[in-house]
Amino acid sequence: MNAADDMLSRCLQLLQGAIRASGLTQTEIDERIGRRKGYLSHVFQRRVDLKVIDLLRALDALEIDPRRFFGAVTQSSTSGSGVLELLASRLEEESVRPGRPAAADTVLEERVRRTLRSILLKLGEQHRSSRA
Secondary structure (H helix, E strand, O other): OOHHHHHHHHHHHHHHHHHHHHOOOHHHHHHHOOOOOOHHHHHHOOOOOOOHHHHHHHHHHOOOOHHHHHHHHHHOOOHHHHHHHHHHHHHHHHHOOOOOOHHHHHHHHHHHHHHHHHHHHHHHHHHHHHHO
């Protein structure tokens, strides 16, 4: 695998983690970026190439700063760390928003738990497969 393929893999993993963390479905993101249902599924399966404009629109729909996203992609050496860095920056941004209702904290906390659970499961699977 060359460096570009490796970076694309990290980018797709990070995007998947960000979608899970958002509480939105891939279908909802498909709709928000103006693509047909199943587009992101095909992208994640590597059956279709992700267009840069679609990535930027998805990040906008997820309320993620593209600079932070690409910073997390380029800084992460494992699939989980980039998601964690992005999640940490998102939590930082969320915590400073004035007038945020308390219910939003509960929703955000549940999203964090779900995302971390997913990351840990994936890392565990990777660890098991590398030992086999």
